[in-house]
Amino acid sequence: MKKWFNNFFLRNGLVLSLYMLLVSFIWIIVMFVLPQIFMFDFSFRFNWTQIDPSKIGGPEDVYTLQHYKFLLFGSPNNPDPFNIVDVSVFAHTILTAVFVTFFDLLLCYPVAYYLAHVAKGGVTRLMMLSLVVPFWINELLRAFAFRILFGEEGSINNILVFLGILSQPIDFVRENVALYTGLGYAYILLMIFPIYNAVESLDRNQIEAARDLGSPWWRIHLRVVIPFAKPGITSGCTMVFMLSAGALALPQIIGGPSSLWFTQIIYQWFNTGSNWPRGSAYAVSLLVICVILVLMIMKIFKVKFGEIGR
């Protein structure tokens, strides 16, 4: 370790070494790790700021599990065995995020493969550009677009009624159709690029060889392309899953009024609920469950964390 530092300073000089070390330290430790630890710590505290600010730091300012208990079992006079609202919202959020991830994978894999191996020069560039352009536009505006499309007076309903397919307009927002398609839409790019990067580095000769040996197209994908692109697929899925589970804007705008997203509950605890410790306990739960799920998937598919984001 000491040797490494010596070499490091020798190679970069004092100023640059200090710049690199200090800035990296501030970024990773002060901006990222410490806040997470503080949030974790905060989630075990009583909500003294609201109840009685004078008790902060006093003898009664001890750790408590009450916020996690609340997430699981609700308030003490809750007659149900579980906190049905919060737990079911949690399950709904996770399941929907998984569903959205699969939807995006199915949607994007063919396009990524097409981009990498079928499309030629100019077309590829044009397609890449047109892939990126929608994602420079604000997430909220994209949600707004979906609201225009899917509202009860929206364009899709108008078209379907006009064509006579529907006799009554369907409230897509209430049925959460708008939310699912919107979430799928929002993270297409994050799915396509990792898969594209992985598939692109596949030697075309391998595909040709498989084809020459008489393999049908679907088996080529199953046995040659997908195993090769596995790191890309996993990293795309990880990003889409984490981001859709943690989405806030889309559920707020196009989520059905009867079904909440877990982040919305967190938001409520912070804003209208004025209970920051409980909000952080909820946030910690979301983070921990998501990370465990992702690590499990990585273990199953034997992909290392370091391969993500490449």
Add this chain to the structure above:
Amino acid sequence: MSSATFLRLTISFYIFLFFAYLFGPLIVMSITAFNSAGFPRLSPWDCFSTEWFGVLVNDARMMSGFKNSLIIGIAVVFVSVPIGLAGALMLSQLSDRVRPVFYTLTISTILVPGVVLGISTLIFWDRMGAMFNTGYESFFYDGIFLTIIGQSTFISAYTMLVFISRLQRFDSVLEEAALDLGATNIQYFRKILLPFLKPAIGSAAVLAFLASFENYNTTVFTIVSESTLTTVLASKVRYGINPSISALAVIIIGLTLTAAFIHEVLKRREHARNNEQIKEKRPIKLKNYSRKNFSNPISVMVLLIFVAGLGTAWMAKGYDVNQCKIDVSREKRKRQEELTQKRLVEMQKKLEAQQSTSGSSKSLKKSAPGTDHYGSIFAPTNLEGQVESTKQKEEITETEKKQYQNIFAPTNLESQVKSED
């Protein structure tokens, strides 16, 4: 062979559908910005108008949010580009044992939900403020400061990824050569490394600004009492929507397309220059070709803008929004009047029909269905009731049926047919 053609067609169709999914919502939204109706919609189309852009510009909250967003975006660029650069350089020099840990930590900043980042930043600085016992007006509680820090946490990882991909193409021989020739570390950094990284710095800055500008999840927690464009937008979209938001989308889409276009042109120019450098000794022909290659899109674009401008001017000349609006509202009123008239007539007919029905049935027999009809004359389900009641009357004798056929109401006939089936 035909199966191969079929496969190709299917793939093309799929790609087409995919891009329709990608662009459809944006196109629909853009079009609604020009509809004068108070609710963003395609149909019914009222009038072509640009009034919503005016509404947008005069929206004070939106504008102050926009200003804050700009400030935050620029600050985030200045914070996250140096951080990303330091991270990328650091990563290239770490030992093989530490590198995965460092990489995992930096990438985690992207993967951790933005909501969690926002909350943790808010709590951390709140506690720091409490620890140093500063007042609420100190920067620990300042929404803009917190937002810059919170956003930079993960945007730095984006910029780092940009730098990493550029550094992978760096020839480390250059470093050795510079140092061997007596350059100091700082000279090497300034004269060799930074110029090499210049394009990456540019794209990292653009990426950082865009990511900051459109961020909502982190911002909504860290902004506290201030507002940015996205938080204003979110509250607007949640509580009642109007097409001025579509107008904003049109502006942003326009800017994005322009930026993408410029980016493409610059890239082509660079490409062409590289080609020229490589094939410098070739005759002039190639040079001409490459110049034509990148000047063409520009001329096409200029021409398009010119034509579009002319078209708009011509349209504006022969088109008056207010006149159109008056026409539309008049038409609407007319349609409404017609509708009410129609409904009145229908109702009258129905009334007469039912009167005669019940009258005739009463004169024959004092049957219960007849009295029923009186009770529900104005109910919207009247017709259905009639069908049912005629069904009930199926058992009634032949003579009565004949009398029913005399009834003049057109709807009655239909129900009769049904009941006879």
